[in-house]
Amino acid sequence: MEIKKPQHLHQPNKPQSRLKDDLIGFGFIAPWLIGFVGFIVGPMIASLYFSFTNYDLLSEPTWIGLDNYMKMFTNDGRFWQAIKITFIFVFVSVPLKLAFALFVAMLFNTNRRGVGLYRTLYYIPSILGGSVAIAVVWKQLFGGEGAVNDILSLFGIPSISWVTSPDFALSTLILLVVWQFGSPMLIFLAGLKAIPNELYEAAAVDGANPILRFMKITLPMLSPVIFFNLVMQTIQGFMAFTQSFLITAGGPMDRTLFYAVYLYEKAFGHFDMGYASALAWILLLICAVFTAFIFRTAKSWVYYESEGGR
Structure with a gap:
């Protein structure tokens, strides 16, 4: 008669082995998890609390309920100005940027000699475009005595200070963003x-x-990529800060007052951190609404080959 050995002598303890694997996995992601909780989740919860308080960074926050939000919507004209300017900026700059990026991408979609070098050169503005140095250079180029006016003077066009003109300041910032199409x-x-x-x-x-090949083949097949770029660039547009803050400081006459600049001004200019936190949550809500809208409408225009069409 064959004697069977106890089954537990041949098989490892599965619960202990699984627990060990889980602990090893958590150990590997611990640095990211600590940073995520400490620098993202924690500050978000704190800002949500501060948005219901009167907090000046120097004294203890005082609970005031919905007063910050009521003031924002009923008694703050600059808030609505920032909303207006930011919406204009996003609705103009994002389509122009994506259209120009697609145009250049189609030009580079060849096997010609040196095309790799040109791709790199055209990508450089996206790397440098958000830096302080580029903002200062842009301000000088479009200043009253900048290179842009020097070129226009050759055609008899009078010089103006583009970045300080109420009619052209926002267009100058939009042009900078479109230039960052890499x-x-x-x-x-x-x-x-x-x-x-x-x-x-x-x-x-x-x-x-x-033209027909572009409309019937390129755009449908490229629609998932367009969808991705549209979402990312829309969110970046609503959070735009550097261009306005460094080049125009929100002026002239609040014509370039981006929402993020107004938020920064309230938080670190007026030390009204409670009100700034409320502004931040409204910005998050705006981004969420527009992102959800894009996702909602994607079913009607985004083509996925794996799903057999739209």
Whole structure:
């Protein structure tokens, strides 16, 4: 008769082994988890509390309920000005930036000699565009005695200070943002590389012209990439800060008062951290609403090949 050995002698203790694996996994992600809780979740909870208080950074916060939000919507004209300017900035700069990025990406979607160098050169503004140095240079270029006016004077156009003109200051900042098209351009280029050439060849055989091929092949196949860039650039647009703060300081006459600049001014200029926290949560809500709207409408215009179309 064969004697069977106890089963527990051959199999390891599965609960203990799984617990050990879990502890090892948590150990690896612990640095990120500590940073996430300490620098993101913790400050968010604190700012939510401060948004219901009167807090000047120097004394204990005092609970005032919804007063900050009531003041924001009923008794703060600069809040509505910041909302207006930021919406104009986003609705103008994001489509222009994405359109220009897609145009350049299509130009670079070739195998010509030296195209890699040009891709790198066109990506450099996206790396440097948000820096203090570039903002200062941009301010000098569009100043009253800047290079832009020197060029326009050759055509008889009178010189103006673009960054201090109420009519042109916001357009100058929009132009700077559009100039930083390198990042979405590279993403568009990667999407274009993924479109099979057979689709274009078949369309050409059927007599489709370049515009029709672009509308019927390129845009549908590239729609997931457009969707991604649209979400990311919209969020970045609402959080824009450096351009306005360093070049125009929100002026002239609040014509470039971005929402983030107004928030910063309230927090560190007036030391009204409670009100600034309320502004921050409204900004988060605005970003969430627009992101949800884009996701909601994506079903009608984003094409996923794995799902068989729209």
